[in-house]
Amino acid sequence: MPVPILKQGDCLIASIQSALTDADMLDLRDELSDRVGRFRSKGVIIDVTVLDVLDSFASRTLRTISEMVRLRGAETVIVGIQPGVAFSMVQLGLSLDGVTTVLDLEEGLAHLERSRRARAALAGG
Amino acid sequence: MDDVSVTIRSDADVVAARGMGRSLAEDYGFGMTDVTMIATAISELARNILKYAHEGEIVVETVQRNSRSGVSVVARDDGPGIADVGLAMQDGFSTADSLGLGLPGTRRLMDEFEIVSSPGAGTIVTAIKWLR
Amino acid sequence: MAATRPRVHADGLAEAIGLGPAELAMRKRFLEFDDSDVHRLAEIYDLTQEHVDQVIEGFYDHLLSFPETAAFFRDPRLLEHVKGRQKEYFIRLTQGDYEQEYVADRLRLGSIHEKIGLPVRSFLGMYAFYLRQIAGLLLKEHSEDPDQAFETFHSLAKLLFFDIGLGVDIYIYQRERTIALQQEAIRELSTPVLTVRDRLLVLPIIGILDTSRAQQLTEGLLKSIRDSRAKVVILDVTGVPAVDSAVANHLLQTVEASRLMGAQVIVTGLSSNVAQALVTLGVDLTKLNAVGDLQGGIEFAERIMGYRVVANGDGLPEVVDAGSDPEAG
Numbered sequence: 001m002p003v004p005i006l007k008q009g010d011c012l013i014a015s016i017q018s019a020l021t022d023a024d025m026l027d028l029r030d031e032l033s034d035r036v037g038r039f040r041s042k043g044v045i046i047d048v049t050v051l052d053v054l055d056s057f058a059s060r061t062l063r064t065i066s067e068m069v070r071l072r073g074a075e076t077v078i079v080g081i082q083p084g085v086a087f088s089m090v091q092l093g094l095s096l097d098g099v100t101t102v103l104d105l106e107e108g109l110a111h112l113e114r115s116r117r118a119r120a121a122l123a124g125g
Numbered sequence: 126m127d128d129v130s131v132t133i134r135s136d137a138d139v140v141a142a143r144g145m146g147r148s149l150a151e152d153y154g155f156g157m158t159d160v161t162m163i164a165t166a167i168s169e170l171a172r173n174i175l176k177y178a179h180e181g182e183i184v185v186e187t188v189q190r191n192s193r194s195g196v197s198v199v200a201r202d203d204g205p206g207i208a209d210v211g212l213a214m215q216d217g218f219s220t221a222d223s224l225g226l227g228l229p230g231t232r233r234l235m236d237e238f239e240i241v242s243s244p245g246a247g248t249i250v251t252a253i254k255w256l257r
Numbered sequence: 258m259a260a261t262r263p264r265v266h267a268d269g270l271a272e273a274i275g276l277g278p279a280e281l282a283m284r285k286r287f288l289e290f291d292d293s294d295v296h297r298l299a300e301i302y303d304l305t306q307e308h309v310d311q312v313i314e315g316f317y318d319h320l321l322s323f324p325e326t327a328a329f330f331r332d333p334r335l336l337e338h339v340k341g342r343q344k345e346y347f348i349r350l351t352q353g354d355y356e357q358e359y360v361a362d363r364l365r366l367g368s369i370h371e372k373i374g375l376p377v378r379s380f381l382g383m384y385a386f387y388l389r390q391i392a393g394l395l396l397k398e399h400s401e402d403p404d405q406a407f408e409t410f411h412s413l414a415k416l417l418f419f420d421i422g423l424g425v426d427i428y429i430y431q432r433e434r435t436i437a438l439q440q441e442a443i444r445e446l447s448t449p450v451l452t453v454r455d456r457l458l459v460l461p462i463i464g465i466l467d468t469s470r471a472q473q474l475t476e477g478l479l480k481s482i483r484d485s486r487a488k489v490v491i492l493d494v495t496g497v498p499a500v501d502s503a504v505a506n507h508l509l510q511t512v513e514a515s516r517l518m519g520a521q522v523i524v525t526g527l528s529s530n531v532a533q534a535l536v537t538l539g540v541d542l543t544k545l546n547a548v549g550d551l552q553g554g555i556e557f558a559e560r561i562m563g564y565r566v567v568a569n570g571d572g573l574p575e576v577v578d579a580g581s582d583p584e585a586g
Contacts, residue, residue: 053168055165084476085517088234089514090510090513090514092165092234103518189273
């Protein structure tokens with residue numbers, strides 16, 4: 001089942017709707033990488049609110065997506081990790097180190113907005 | 126529903142095993158966080174089966190011992206087996222999401238954990254979580 | 258939150274209590290209840306059928322004559338309901354097949370009694386009443402063969418002891434469940450998560466942190482982070498007397514899990530002894546974002562979140578939202 005990806009300005013928002021198989025996750029990785037390139041997006045939000053499990057594979061893939069997207073000039077923000085999922089991940093030793101994680105979509109957009117302003121400030125000199 | 130058994134042959138089976146394990150645990154009275162921990166443990170164990178043995182089975186069932194009640198997850202395969210179980214169970218706390226078996230992490234998710242494995246003899250992992 | 262016993266439907270009671278087929282068989286062996294007993298009871302089936310109404314009505318008249326027990330049956334519908342169930346019970350005693358279904362029935366009945374709060378002495382009294390009534394009936398029925406009467410009475414007594422065991426088990430089970438739920442409530446009360454400012458939580462940790470409590474604390478905190486959309490959490494450990502590697506681990510896990518939910522964690526109240534202990538354990542204190550005391554922690558959090566303290570019109574300090582850019586860290 002493909003994950004719907006919305007384009008909002010220079011951001012892409014991938015909203016996961018249901019449990020993903022490994023193949024689905026890899027497809028998501030490839031889709032996002034491709035679209036970031038095509039649209040020259042600056043930010044990617046992956047919404048995992050609905051996921052009740054984030055295991056080692058999912059965690060690894062999210063980090064991979066973050067790295068691939070960064071190589072193409074964009075920033076990734078994971079939003080919506082649920083309390084039980086956060087707890088389990090930490091027990092398993094999955095830390096998503098180096099990946100930005102925020103509470104929800106609203107925070108994700110706010111984060112990307114701050115990054116955008118920071119970029120503009122730098123560019124403005 | 127007292128027990129569920131899922132054959133693991135593809136990654137869709139991993140998702141199925143997790144979902145059924147989750148339902149069983151929820152019905153049995155586990156709180157949300159514990160249900161997630163059980164589902165995550167099932168996911169990791171099923172994933173190991175796929176990766177190393179390509180085929181196996183996950184059985185989730187309710188258990189009672191003395192006056193405690195809980196859920197047990199048994200992951201079974203006829204794969205190559207683990208040569209050094211001690212090594213596989215070593216706690217590399219921060220590196221569990223790299224290529225390892227995720228077994229120490231899975232053990233942390235559950236209350237009891239037992240693994241029987243040797244080269245050529247397959248692997249059986251039994252993990253139990255008790256109601257708190 | 259979880260209780261120590263599963264929330265099972267009536268059908269699953271036997272299993273939940275641990276009364277599987279093996280356990281039940283053992284109990285029967287212990288009571289020396291065997292097929293000859295089953296046979297003797299079957300022989301008085303007609304007798305019980307004939308007298309069931311009289312026995313049960315007599316029984317409830319007896320119960321209702323005592324104010325303590327009458328109190329439980331004030332509701333006429335409840336009274337009719339339990340009378341009906343008792344009549345079924347009474348007849349069932351001599352219908353044989355004392356296996357899973359029989360046990361499930363007993364547990365259900367006992368469950369109802371426990372729920373309405375009927376004391377143990379009352380339900381024990383019920384069994385005593387039955388034995389007396391049936392003893393009377395048996396003596397009349399077998400007046401020319403008292404040995405036969407005694408044997409049958411003995412078989413019935415064994416079965417009733419079996420039933421009493423089940424009744425006691427269900428009482429204990431449900432009582433323990435209630436206690437566990439109450440303990441849960443107490444625990445939740447004793448580990449409050451405080452909202453100090455909009456999106457700033459303080460979790461004062463008091464007392465010994467064992468694994469189970471630590472897990473509970475972390476769960477509660479993570480749920481609070483979600484519910485109040487917290488950006489910063491202050492863990493105040495002033496009240497934690499000792500920190501060993503397990504506690505240190507719990508703290509780190511809490512910090513890590515909170516971060517996954519987008520909240521920054523500040524640890525306050527680390528005494529120099531405890532800080533030393535953590536360093537010795539190899540814990541990287543910078544990961545814990547440790548600030549001296551709670552007050553300092555709150556001020557630090559406010560700065561991170563973009564609040565400033567200004568003097569208001571009366572020259573008194575007031576916290577205002579810096580407004581533009583609550584940039585974390």
